[in-house]
Amino acid sequence: MSTAIVITSGKGGVGKTTSTANLGTALALQGKKVCLIDMDIGLRNLDVILGLENRIIYDIVDVVEERAKLHQALIKDKRFNDNLYLLPAAQNADKNSINEQQMIDIVEELRSDYDYILIDCPAGIEQGFKNSIAAADRAFIVTTPEISAIRDADRIIGLLEQTEISEPKLIINRIRKRMMQDGEVMDVDEITRHLSIDLLGIIFDDDDVVRSSNNGDPIVLNPKNAASQGYRNIARRILGETVPLMSLKTEKQSFWQKIFGKKK
Amino acid sequence: MKQNVTLKGIKEGFLLNLNDAASFEELTNELDELLDHLRAERKLSGETRKDIHLEIHSGDRLLNTEQKELLSKKIEEKSHFSIKSFDSNVLTYECAIEWQKKVSLEMKVQTVRSGQILEAPGDILLIGKVHPGGSIRAKGSIFIIGELHGVAHAGVDGDTSAVIVADFLTKAQIRIADNVEVIENEDEESKKSKVEVAYINDLHILSFETLDRLKKIQPSIDKVTGGLFE
Known part of the structure; x- marks a missing residue:
């Protein structure tokens, strides 16, 4: 049975697209067949982060308007032996080019071929959001420890409660260990309690995430990176494993590390 | 009489x-x-x-x-x-204007940004860049002076004699009629700027050649041709 998961946040720039790319990659690395759908029509990014931008021939609007068959529009990511596919958004259309029913039809068609369908939701709560949640079975809410992101997440959870999607799960992204330890931002427990939904995982803020995205490689491909481990843990939890939450404690820098810079 | x-x-x-x-x-x-x-x-x-x-x-x-x-x-x-x-x-x-459009080279000086589509009824010469996510589509051939990072589609109505002359640097997508080629080489050699011509060869495969071969590939490229009489 395949699962369609929408990754949403309300606020822009909290890491929905990065999380979609990385969770999809992590699930593909676990041997699952994954299809990513970019719903940010007009401002697509998922293709860029996966490094598949120049391979787009048809997009989701072409599929909806029957200029292409669904399988023609899917782009295979060659790195993961047939496990990861992307259905790109159109760049020269807007979010009203698709309606909820068309989205449901597309996802239903994909269900037979894929274990997981991850839907990258656009920011906002307009048509793009409605389309994204229309076909989803589950929802992951991405937020950062910023109050504005948390406020928007709260609004999104409220909207999701009115739908058939059961129990959204929370991903707290861009956690800066020191700020959280010093109490400058809400900590993981506070955020989870405030939003009163289950925590799925936490991702530490890391410069390599951006560096890696810029090269078209999801950070998950680097197993040593802290953010990568966060995403890998979430993927394992999606698959039903019990994985403990990563520790927030910062490693004390030793005298020698201080002199010679960060240990690799 | x-x-x-x-x-x-x-x-x-x-x-x-x-x-x-x-x-x-x-x-x-x-x-x-x-x-x-x-x-x-x-x-x-x-x-x-x-x-x-x-x-x-x-x-x-x-x-x-x-x-x-x-x-x-x-x-x-x-x-x-x-x-x-x-x-x-x-x-x-009307017919003359139509024909003129079809056979003359349209010149554009602009940047084609992400999500924009620059279209031409015949041949087009673009002086400027095509950013990633932007595309340029012509019923005829495409000539680009500037960087091509997006999609260039020549012969959109199926004209396989159309060519694309550009600096095929990196990350671009080239289409002629219904043939598609993605430029993905990342080695040092291919990062060097070199202007080439993309065309459909005798085997109906999209291929690339150096500029000096253009006249051989498409002998009528510099002549005003076709379109007026049926």
Whole structure:
């Protein structure tokens, strides 16, 4: 049975697209067949982060308007032996080019071929959001420890409660260990309690995430990176494993590390 | 009296010249006479050939659709000619503009940004960049002075003789008619800037050649061609 998961946040720039790319990659690395759908029509990014931008021939609007068959529009990511596919958004259309029913039809068609369908939701709560949640079975809410992101997440959870999607799960992204330890931002427990939904995982803020995205490689491909481990843990939890939450404690820098810079 | 309608033998068959100084009524009357005459002759000679090639040339007169239909009807009813074309020395203003657009090189100086589509009814010369996510589509060929990082689609209506001349640097997508090529080489050699020509070869595969081969690939590239006469 395949699962369609929408990754949403309300606020822009909290890491929905990065999380979609990385969770999809992590699930593909676990041997699952994954299809990513970019719903940010007009401002697509998922293709860029996966490094598949120049391979787009048809997009989701072409599929909806029957200029292409669904399988023609899917782009295979060659790195993961047939496990990861992307259905790109159109760049020269807007979010009203698709309606909820068309989205449901597309996802239903994909269900037979894929274990997981991850839907990258656009920011906002307009048509793009409605389309994204229309076909989803589950929802992951991405937020950062910023109050504005948390406020928007709260609004999104409220909207999701009115739908058939059961129990959204929370991903707290861009956690800066020191700020959280010093109490400058809400900590993981506070955020989870405030939003009163289950925590799925936490991702530490890391410069390599951006560096890696810029090269078209999801950070998950680097197993040593802290953010990568966060995403890998979430993927394992999606698959039903019990994985403990990563520790927030910062490693004390030793005298020698201080002199010679960060240990690799 | 000078004849207004004359029939002349040409290589493919016959050419019917209609004098542009005569009135259309005169022409139709004379055509009737000519056709009757031909029919009588045909009966005598026992000639049985059908669908004889006929081109009609109306000189400096532009026949409208109704007139063309009338002539076609007369000729089809009364003879065994089959009309291959209507020609004249003149054409309508709209038709000329259309043709001009089709065969001339449109020049654009701009940046094509993500989500934008620059379209051309014929050939296009872009001076500027095509950013990732942007595309340039032409019914004819595409020439780009600047960086191409997005999609360049030449021959959108299926013209496989279209070419794309550009600096195929990195990360671009090239389409000619329904052939697609993604430029993905990441080695140092391919990062060097070099202007090349993309075209469809004899095996119907999209391929690349150095610029000096352009004339060999597409000999008529620098001539104004096609489109005016059917």
